[in-house]
Amino acid sequence: MNEPADDRDVYDVAIVGLGPVGAAAANLLGQRGIRCFACDRATDIFPLPRALGFDHETMRLLQACGLAADVEPYVRIYPRTEYRGVDGRAISRFESVPEPFPLGWAPNYTFNQPEFERILRDGIGRYPSVDVALGVEVTAVDQGDDGVELAVVDAATASTRQVHAEYVIAADGGASALRRRLGVAMESLDFDEPWLVVDVICDDQAAASLPDCVIQYCEPDRPTTYVLGPGNHRRWELMLLPGEDPVEIATEDRVWELLARWVTPEHATLWRYTTYVFHALIATTWRDGRIFLAGDAAHMTPPFMAQGMVQGLRDVLTLTWKLDLVLDGAPASILDTYETERKPHVRATSEAAKALGAVICELDAEQARARDARLRAEFGDPPAVRLRQNLIPGLTGGILDLRCAVAGQVFPQPTVDTVGGRCRLDDVTGGAFRLIARAALVDRAAADATVGDALECLHGHLVAVASTRPDTDTDTDGEAGGRFVTVVDPIGSLDAWFDSHGCSAVLVRPDHYVYGTAVDLDSVRELCQLAAADLGLAAPPPQDVTELRC
Numbered sequence: 095m096n097e098p099a100d101d102r103d104v105y106d107v108a109i110v111g112l113g114p115v116g117a118a119a120a121n122l123l124g125q126r127g128i129r130c131f132a133c134d135r136a137t138d139i140f141p142l143p144r145a146l147g148f149d150h151e152t153m154r155l156l157q158a159c160g161l162a163a164d165v166e167p168y169v170r171i172y173p174r175t176e177y178r179g180v181d182g183r184a185i186s187r188f189e190s191v192p193e194p195f196p197l198g199w200a201p202n203y204t205f206n207q208p209e210f211e212r213i214l215r216d217g218i219g220r221y222p223s224v225d226v227a228l229g230v231e232v233t234a235v236d237q238g239d240d241g242v243e244l245a246v247v248d249a250a251t252a253s254t255r256q257v258h259a260e261y262v263i264a265a266d267g268g269a270s271a272l273r274r275r276l277g278v279a280m281e282s283l284d285f286d287e288p289w290l291v292v293d294v295i296c297d298d299q300a301a302a303s304l305p306d307c308v309i310q311y312c313e314p315d316r317p318t319t320y321v322l323g324p325g326n327h328r329r330w331e332l333m334l335l336p337g338e339d340p341v342e343i344a345t346e347d348r349v350w351e352l353l354a355r356w357v358t359p360e361h362a363t364l365w366r367y368t369t370y371v372f373h374a375l376i377a378t379t380w381r382d383g384r385i386f387l388a389g390d391a392a393h394m395t396p397p398f399m400a401q402g403m404v405q406g407l408r409d410v411l412t413l414t415w416k417l418d419l420v421l422d423g424a425p426a427s428i429l430d431t432y433e434t435e436r437k438p439h440v441r442a443t444s445e446a447a448k449a450l451g452a453v454i455c456e457l458d459a460e461q462a463r464a465r466d467a468r469l470r471a472e473f474g475d476p477p478a479v480r481l482r483q484n485l486i487p488g489l490t491g492g493i494l495d496l497r498c499a500v501a502g503q504v505f506p507q508p509t510v511d512t513v514g515g516r517c518r519l520d521d522v523t524g525g526a527f528r529l530i531a532r533a534a535l536v537d538r539a540a541a542d543a544t545v546g547d548a549l550e551c552l553h554g555h556l557v558a559v560a561s562t563r564p565d566t567d568t569d570t571d572g573e574a575g576g577r578f579v580t581v582v583d584p585i586g587s588l589d590a591w592f593d594s595h596g597c598s599a600v601l602v603r604p605d606h607y608v609y610g611t612a613v614d615l616d617s618v619r620e621l622c623q624l625a626a627a628d629l630g631l632a633a634p635p636p637q638d639v640t641e642l643r644c
Contacts, residue, residue, distance in 0.1 A: 108259035111266030115389030115406035124221025147400025172202030179466035198507035270391035283374035425630035435492035495610030527554030531599030548622035
């Protein structure tokens, strides 16, 4: 990382946009000690309804930032989901996996976005390396060989400051001014549907009388989504029909008229409401030199899988650890993999959300009845339960050992025992590269110079999965680079994971994706060397090593 300059306007990274994606990026970079400038045009958090759901990957990111406990009072574990057809009966059902949760958190949540964003923004204040400016606008961008110059105008004083950053993250939303300034177009995935979104605070009587699950009313007269938020918060999303005026429908009288089927003003209060067009869009390129698009500036996903905000959080979780390596001297070519990895993942997730939207948004009564019959034939009547998590793909390219079938999948996070007590795995392994292996193999790897050199290049560390908790603290600096930690998985989920994938070790990336697996010390050596070479940090491994890994 560059040493901070005497001029406070010189930074390693500038973040334009401080919605949830930009604020998460500022926390992640601040945690790594990276000098950042983070700014937003608004002086406060956006007041209208936006995201209502996120998943366990988001809670894992918040855990890494030390903010999960702060957010928990403002979330509700996502209940089951029913899709109801023309006759009101279920045509599709989704639930979440039961405990123990694979990633250490419930697979899905609903949440209060204003409080969520405020917690993220307040969290930035813990990091002296991050400067925040609100109520400012970036009016000019000029890229050079050594960085990016931003002209930043304060709306209140009309004063301009020049900000220099080696890299810029554009997280300034779907209408991204920075994306437009760069001339980057958006590719349409052919989904553009207008909806009215209404947030209501119910009294206890109304809350108790309403359905206790998420319902997709797949009714051609008016497709509607009903969602339970935290506490007595309930949301309705109602599709606008052809010819309806978005301005006329977003009025208090009209909103109550539409909600009369479920709730009335006697037992509820309108919190906020607005109309949106639900889009499926992806930027044609996510990088222009030293500037990276993230979140809605790079893509917009229909809300039917609650993945819109989550996609953006994945963007910055992946981008920030790569920026950290590059700022520390690694080849800048690492950053080419940002789009390589994220764009196909976003496209696949958006297509899955779009497919669910197509089920919900059918306005032709005859086609809707045919849809109902088709889904009942496919999933049963009543329909078999499916798992939401199975709709989320893994990575398909980038910094992965693609010879390994499990590469690109998210590694689980069980609750483990350590000499210090019981905790979630990430709390002891951190957000670095981790070589996690059965204890006997880790002992051999810890004494191996080749493994040690490769892990040192990766700034990685070793995690031994033992059968019994050690008598003494093993959270130490090991000879094989980084920390050496021993954990015990009391229910054996890590051993079961190794068995199911035919391996004894796994190399996990800082963003929790599996890089690759190994079966013995020789393949551990190769795996670590290969990862270091993929990042341009070391020479590739010899060609005569074993290729058996998974």
